[in-house]
Structure formats: structure tokens, C-alpha cells
Amino acid sequence: MFFQLKKNVSDANKLLETNQLVTLTWGNVSEIDKDLNVIGIKPSGIPYSQLKPEHIVIVNLDGQIIDGDLNPSSDLETHLYLYNKFPTIKGITHTHSSYATSFAQSGISIPPLGTTHADHFYGSIPITRKLSDNEILYNYERNTGRVIYEIFSDLNIMPQDIPGVLVNQHGPFTWGKSALDSLENAIALEEVAKMTFNAKLLSNNFEAINQTLLDKHFLRKNGARATY
Numbered sequence: 001m002f003f004q005l006k007k008n009v010s011d012a013n014k015l016l017e018t019n020q021l022v023t024l025t026w027g028n029v030s031e032i033d034k035d036l037n038v039i040g041i042k043p044s045g046i047p048y049s050q051l052k053p054e055h056i057v058i059v060n061l062d063g064q065i066i067d068g069d070l071n072p073s074s075d076l077e078t079h080l081y082l083y084n085k086f087p088t089i090k091g092i093t094h095t096h097s098s099y100a101t102s103f104a105q106s107g108i109s110i111p112p113l114g115t116t117h118a119d120h121f122y123g124s125i126p127i128t129r130k131l132s133d134n135e136i137l138y139n140y141e142r143n144t145g146r147v148i149y150e151i152f153s154d155l156n157i158m159p160q161d162i163p164g165v166l167v168n169q170h171g172p173f174t175w176g177k178s179a180l181d182s183l184e185n186a187i188a189l190e191e192v193a194k195m196t197f198n199a200k201l202l203s204n205n206f207e208a209i210n211q212t213l214l215d216k217h218f219l220r221k222n223g224a225r226a227t228y
């Protein structure tokens with residue numbers, strides 16, 4: 001059962017490694033099936049190279065295992081929280097990719113400096129606040145989802161406009177229309193973080209791109225009248 005969902009999630013998780021977004025097992029991808037109200041997520045501890053569709057853990061929206069012999073990723077509660085709060089998203093990717101995590105660990109958001117950024121993200125990629133001691137000690141993974149939702153609410157950002165975030169002192173989460181789409185946004189986020197890092201090395205004097213160029217690139221790809 002759930003074969004297509006398991007295959008989508010397995011394929012996307014394997015792409016984490018082939019796209020060099022993960023070291024060891026520091027990353028996970030999930031996808032939600034809105035008809036069946038279930039989520040497929042990577043099991044914890046299985047190397048990406050050995051991952052098969054039958055390893056994928058199927059849980060209901062409360063996180064109870066419906067199908068699978070292995071334990072789900074320890075980040076499951078963060079995924080569940082985000083699916084609940086962002087009902088338009090259908091896939092989530094979490095990594096500790098180097099450049100995006102460098103920004104997360106520095107507590108710095110990623111401004112839109114060029115059209116590569118604007119093709120995927122309609123503005124700065126936000127950084128969450130740090131978690132409090134209590135938030136770390138109790139329901140840590142759920143509270144990680146909570147600070148993500150909080151920053152999107154505070155800044156009035158729609159999750160489909162900026163499909164990614166930096167969790168302070170942790171790393172990036174991205175999302176999308178499917179597991180694969182969230183994975184592609186994780187690739188884009190890492191590349192944009194790398195370019196911004198390099199721009200900061202080359203100059204102290206750069207500016208974010210103007211709204212016209214940001215609109216042009218994001219809306220032609222993602223707007224209601226997207227041209228490709």
C-alpha cells in the first residue's frame with residue numbers, strides 16, 4: 001500500500017545525497033497525501049544509498065505509524081506542524097547543507113541579490129528567532145515548526161512565495177508542491193546561500209535587487225500568469 005507515496009519520498013531522499021546536500025544522515029524529506037491524510041517520511045538512521053520505498057514510514061496526521069517497520073525521522077513533529085499550519089504545501093525537505101546552515105548559524109537572513117534567488121524566492125529567506133530553553137527541553141521538534149510558522153506570520157509571508165526558511169542555530173527547511181519540489185527548493189536555497197556568501201566576500205557594498213526585477217523573475221515563473 002501507499003506505493004507511489006513511498007516511491008516519491010524514497011526518490012527525493014536519495015536525491016539529497018546525489019545533490020550533496022547532506023553529510024552522514026543529516027537530512028530528511030517527506031510528502032503528504034491529501035486524499036488519504038497520510039504522510040510518508042524517511043526512517044531515521046538508514047543511509048540514503050540503501051534506502052528503498054519499502055523503508056519509508058507512513059504516519060497519520062497525528063504522527064501515529066500506519067505502515068512501516070522502522071522509526072520515522074526524529075524531525076517528524078516539525079514536518080507535521082508545518083503541514084498543519086501551511087495547508088498549501090505537499091512536500092518538506094530538511095538539510096544541514098553547508099552554506100544555508102552557515103547563514104542559519106550566523107543568524108542572518110538571505111537577501112535577494114540576483115535573479116537566481118528571485119526565480120525561486122519572492123524576497124529574503126527569513127531566519128527564525130532562537131528557541132528558548134523551555135522550547136528546547138519540551139516538544140523541541142514541534143517548537144521548531146512553531147518558530148517557522150511564527151516568522152512567516154510576523155512578516156506576513158505566504159509559504160508558496162518564499163518556500164524556505166533558516167532555523168536559527170540549526171539549518172534550512174524548504175517545502176513545495178511535492179517531495180521532489182521541496183528538494184529542488186533545497187538545492188536552490190543552498191546555491192543562493194553560496195552565491196550570497198561569495199557576494200559578501202567580494203563586496204561590502206552590494207544591494208538587494210529592486211522590486212521590479214524581483215517581480216519580473218518570480219512572477220514569470222511562479223505567478224498566476226507564469227510564462228514557463
Ligand SMILES: [Zn+2]
Binds near residue numbers: 095170171
Ligand atoms: Zn536538523
